[in-house]
Amino acid sequence: MRTLRAASYRRMPWKNGGGETIEMVVSPAGASFDSFDWRLSMAHVGAPGPFSLFPDIDRTLSVINGDGLTLTLPDRTVTLDRCAAPFAFPGDVAVDSTLTDGAIDDLNVMTRRSRCRHRVTRHGLTAPTRLALSGEIAVLIAIGGGVEIAAGSHLVMLGPKDTLVLDADDATTLTATPQGTADLFVVEIAFG
CATH class of the missing domain: 2.60.120.10 (Jelly Rolls)
Structure with missing residues (x-):
């Protein structure tokens, strides 16, 4: 992570x-x-x-x-x-x-x-939201405001335009909590 x-x-x-x-x-x-x-x-x-x-x-x-x-x-x-x-x-x-x-x-x-493929989703966050990740790599980007990410035992605060990169051995389910108004972009990348 x-x-x-x-x-x-x-x-x-x-x-x-x-x-x-x-x-x-x-x-x-x-x-x-x-x-x-x-x-x-x-x-x-x-x-x-x-x-x-x-x-x-x-x-x-x-x-x-x-x-x-x-x-x-x-x-x-x-x-x-x-x-x-x-x-x-x-x-x-x-x-x-x-x-x-x-x-x-x-x-x-x-x-x-x-070599690989991707999927991008946009989540307009207004309350804590649970996300299940399916890619081998996931990249989360906070846009607008901050987002607090709870991934397993880790808690990460993303400021505007900060990025969190998760590898396959990191948590696959997380909770995103907005700090004000924020969009969270989730990019899932799979190989092969």
Whole structure:
């Protein structure tokens, strides 16, 4: 079990150079865009434009701040806002974005299709909530406010945008208690 604080995240340019990403956690540690198995990041999107292409990558995008954005894919158009479910799409298709009304911040989860897969859920917490985890790795991210996580005998306080990484031998059932208004994103990663 590892707690990662928002102040420790690494800032780096987008793959296409169009902005900056905040890398929260990547596996293996220190991996590049071409060598990661899985990666979680946040980005500030201040202008419309194309997404970076990531061959062999599956992505899930969630709006965490701002009014929203519209994604245009080859086969459909999707509008996302802070209440929308996380949106999964292949990273190797052309995606163009437009902003609904001003800049947004997003949470981006990526896994290398040939090595692993992921699932992202958003939990709007208003009371203590029990969660059962099914992935080999689980990553929890607090957005908006703080969240207290009780996992087995461990009690962890996540501040806004802090992350908790649980491995397969950590607790698979936990209780999340919001400290004010908070969304908790749960990313479950399985290999094979």
